[in-house]
Amino acid sequence: MQASDSDMGNPHEAMADRLRLCVPRDLWQYRQWLLWRYEPGQDKPRKVPYYISGARRSGRQGDAADMSGLATFDQAETLFRAGGYDGVGFAVLESSPVKAIDLDACVDGNGQLLPEAEAIVNEADSYAELSPSRGGVRILVYGTMPSTKAMNRFGPGRHLELFGTSGFVTVTGNVLGESTVRPMSPEFRNWLCAQAGVDTRPVSEVPSIPTQTVDAKQIEHLRGALTALDHTDYHQWINDGIALKCLGAVGLEMWVEYGQRFDGFNINEARQKWAGFRPTRADFRSIFARAQARGWINPMSNAAAVAARAVSPDGLLLTVTQLRDRAQSLRWAVKGAVPDNSIGMIFGASGTFKSFIALDYALHRAYGMPWMGRKTKQAVPIYLAAEGSAGLWWRLDAWHRMHGMDPAACPLRAVIVPLSLSTEASTLRAAVEAEAIKPGDIVIDTMSQTFSGEENSAKEVAEFFRRISTELRQAFECTVLIVHHSGHNATERARGSSAMLANLDFQFSVQREDGSMFATLECVKQKESERFEQSVFSLERFVLAHDEDQDEISSLAARHVNQASELLTAIDNRNETANSVFIRFVREHGNFEIVRREFMNWLGDKKQATKRSDWKRALDFAVTQKLVGTDQSGRIWVLEGGVA
CATH class of the missing domain: 1.10.10 (Arc Repressor Mutant, subunit A)
Known part of the structure; x- marks a missing residue:
C-alpha cells in the first residue's frame, strides 16, 4: 500500500522530521520553544511568535507569565506538525545560557555563504543553520552577550543581530555542518561584539569620576538592595542611575547590572545616559530606603541583628553559604543518573522489560560496576520482588551468566514476602537493622503490589511516599527505586496521581518497540541535575536448566548497549x-x-x-x-x- 498523498506531501511533516533529525538534542531540554506565523508587515511579512496555547507572545519576556507559555521542543514540534503555524522558534532569555547570532542576506545566489558570514560561522564553531528564506544564517551558542542589532553591518540589508537577553530566532533544521551547540570563546565573543559595535570593556574600566567614596561593605550591601527593587520600572532605573552617579565607575557597574534585566537593554545607550547624569542630593542612600520599604533587611541595621538571633539553634534554617555547601555535596549512586539518598521511579507498560532493567541497575550497584557506562558506587541492594518472586533467582542467574560471574558471591538481599509498605515499611526497616546491613538501594518491584491505597488519590500517594522516605530512605540514607506501571500513555507518565512525580527526585520511563528485544530508558525527571540522553538496553535469553519433563527453564537478562x-x-x-x-x-x-x-x-x-x-x-x-x-x-x- 502506498502512503497517502496527504501524508507524504505535507510540508509540515517533512520539516518536522528534519527538525527532529537535525536540531541538537541539547536544545530539546530547554523550555524555551514557541511557534510563529507570517503576518503582514510594512515592507515584508513579519514572523510573529505564539505560545503553544495559541496566544500571541506578549508582556515582559522571561517573567513567570512568559515562561509558563513557552514549551518543550516536543510540544512545539507536535503542534507545528499538526499545521496552523509557519515554523518553530527558540526564545532567547537572559537567564538561559543559549544565545543566538543572526546574519541577514548572507547567502549568494549559488547557496554559498558570503565571506563575512563564513568567517563568523567558522569562528563560532557551533550549531548553524539556514533561515526560512535560506538567505540568512542563525547560529546558536552557549555564553553571554548583549542584545543589539548592527544595521547594514556588511552592506545594504546585510544586518548583524545578537540575541543575548530577549527575542526569538526561527529554527529550521537546515543545518550547516555539525548539529552541536558549543560555548563561545572569550576572544570570539569580544570580536563579535566589536563587529556589532558594542563596547566590550568591563564597565569598571570606563572613566567615571566619583564624588563620594564608599567601602567594600557598603558596596556589597548596595548590590543586595538593588536586587530587592522593582525590575520592571524603567523610569525608576533612570532615577537610580542618577543616585548612583556619585559613586563613579562602581556605581556605573552596578547600574548596568541592574539595567540588563530590561527588554531591549543596550549597553552603549546606557553609557550615553550615564554620561549625561548629574549627581543630586538624592544619592545612593535613597536606594537603601526604597529597598527596605520592599522588605529588604539592611545587614547594618538593628533588624538584621534581630534576624540573626532568630535562627533556629537546631539548624532548621540554613544560611546561603550552608545551602551552597549542601548543593555542592550532591552525591551520586550512578554519576549523572541516579542520585544517592533519593527516591526515584522506573515505569513502563507491561512487557517493556522495566523490572529487568531495575535488576540490572541493582546488580551493577552490588558489584560497583559502571552502569550505562557511568561511574557507580558499590553498595548492598535490597530487592523487594513483590511481582514474580519465584522467577527472581532465574533472573539473577541469567545476569551472572551474561557477565561470567558467580551468583553465590552476590551481596544482594531479596524480600519475597508480600509487604504493604503503607503500613509495614517499619517492619522492613526492623528486619534490615536486625541483619546489621547498611543498604545503598532498596528496589520496590512493584508499587502496585506494595501500596494498599488508591493510586489516584494525591493524599494517599503522598502519604505512601512520606512513609517510604521516613522509614527507608532517611533511616538508611539510601536510594529507593520504585518500579511502576505506566498510565494511558506509556511514553508520558506513570499510572496514578500526579503527586507521584512531585514526590520523586528522579523518574525514568521505559519503552519497547513491539516484538523487539530492545528497551529504551529515558530520564523524565532529574531534580538536582540535567537529564541524561536516552539509553538502550538489549535483552538476551539464557537457558538455565531443565525441569522434570526436560522442558527448558530460561530467563532474560538486560544489558546496556553502549556503542x-x-x-x-x-x-x-x-x-x-x-x-x-x-x-x-x-x-x-x-x-x-x-x-x-x-x-x-x-x-x-x-x-x-x-x-x-x-x-x-x-x-x-x-x-x-x-x-x-x-x-x-x-x-x-x-x-x-x-x-x-
Whole structure:
C-alpha cells in the first residue's frame, strides 16, 4: 500500500522530521520553544511568535507569565506538525545560557555563504543553520552577550543581530555542518561584539569620576538592595542611575547590572545616559530606603541583628553559604543518573522489560560496576520482588551468566514476602537493622503490589511516599527505586496521581518497540541535575536448566548497549523490527525523503496516525543513539561505529 498523498506531501511533516533529525538534542531540554506565523508587515511579512496555547507572545519576556507559555521542543514540534503555524522558534532569555547570532542576506545566489558570514560561522564553531528564506544564517551558542542589532553591518540589508537577553530566532533544521551547540570563546565573543559595535570593556574600566567614596561593605550591601527593587520600572532605573552617579565607575557597574534585566537593554545607550547624569542630593542612600520599604533587611541595621538571633539553634534554617555547601555535596549512586539518598521511579507498560532493567541497575550497584557506562558506587541492594518472586533467582542467574560471574558471591538481599509498605515499611526497616546491613538501594518491584491505597488519590500517594522516605530512605540514607506501571500513555507518565512525580527526585520511563528485544530508558525527571540522553538496553535469553519433563527453564537478562557500532550489530542480528528496517532503508537509499516513503509503505495498512507515530519513534531512536548523519541536501547515512 502506498502512503497517502496527504501524508507524504505535507510540508509540515517533512520539516518536522528534519527538525527532529537535525536540531541538537541539547536544545530539546530547554523550555524555551514557541511557534510563529507570517503576518503582514510594512515592507515584508513579519514572523510573529505564539505560545503553544495559541496566544500571541506578549508582556515582559522571561517573567513567570512568559515562561509558563513557552514549551518543550516536543510540544512545539507536535503542534507545528499538526499545521496552523509557519515554523518553530527558540526564545532567547537572559537567564538561559543559549544565545543566538543572526546574519541577514548572507547567502549568494549559488547557496554559498558570503565571506563575512563564513568567517563568523567558522569562528563560532557551533550549531548553524539556514533561515526560512535560506538567505540568512542563525547560529546558536552557549555564553553571554548583549542584545543589539548592527544595521547594514556588511552592506545594504546585510544586518548583524545578537540575541543575548530577549527575542526569538526561527529554527529550521537546515543545518550547516555539525548539529552541536558549543560555548563561545572569550576572544570570539569580544570580536563579535566589536563587529556589532558594542563596547566590550568591563564597565569598571570606563572613566567615571566619583564624588563620594564608599567601602567594600557598603558596596556589597548596595548590590543586595538593588536586587530587592522593582525590575520592571524603567523610569525608576533612570532615577537610580542618577543616585548612583556619585559613586563613579562602581556605581556605573552596578547600574548596568541592574539595567540588563530590561527588554531591549543596550549597553552603549546606557553609557550615553550615564554620561549625561548629574549627581543630586538624592544619592545612593535613597536606594537603601526604597529597598527596605520592599522588605529588604539592611545587614547594618538593628533588624538584621534581630534576624540573626532568630535562627533556629537546631539548624532548621540554613544560611546561603550552608545551602551552597549542601548543593555542592550532591552525591551520586550512578554519576549523572541516579542520585544517592533519593527516591526515584522506573515505569513502563507491561512487557517493556522495566523490572529487568531495575535488576540490572541493582546488580551493577552490588558489584560497583559502571552502569550505562557511568561511574557507580558499590553498595548492598535490597530487592523487594513483590511481582514474580519465584522467577527472581532465574533472573539473577541469567545476569551472572551474561557477565561470567558467580551468583553465590552476590551481596544482594531479596524480600519475597508480600509487604504493604503503607503500613509495614517499619517492619522492613526492623528486619534490615536486625541483619546489621547498611543498604545503598532498596528496589520496590512493584508499587502496585506494595501500596494498599488508591493510586489516584494525591493524599494517599503522598502519604505512601512520606512513609517510604521516613522509614527507608532517611533511616538508611539510601536510594529507593520504585518500579511502576505506566498510565494511558506509556511514553508520558506513570499510572496514578500526579503527586507521584512531585514526590520523586528522579523518574525514568521505559519503552519497547513491539516484538523487539530492545528497551529504551529515558530520564523524565532529574531534580538536582540535567537529564541524561536516552539509553538502550538489549535483552538476551539464557537457558538455565531443565525441569522434570526436560522442558527448558530460561530467563532474560538486560544489558546496556553502549556503542553505536554494538547497537547496529545487535539490530542487524535480531528479527526485523521498525528500527532495523529504518537502518536498512537508510543504508539502501541514502535519501531522507525516500527512506521516509519506503518506511511508511513498509508499515502497510496501519492508520496514518499510527504510521506517523511509528516513523517518529524510529527516527528519534536513530538520532538519539547517534546511528545516522544527515546534511541540508537531504542525504542521510548510517554512522558505522558511531562516526561517518
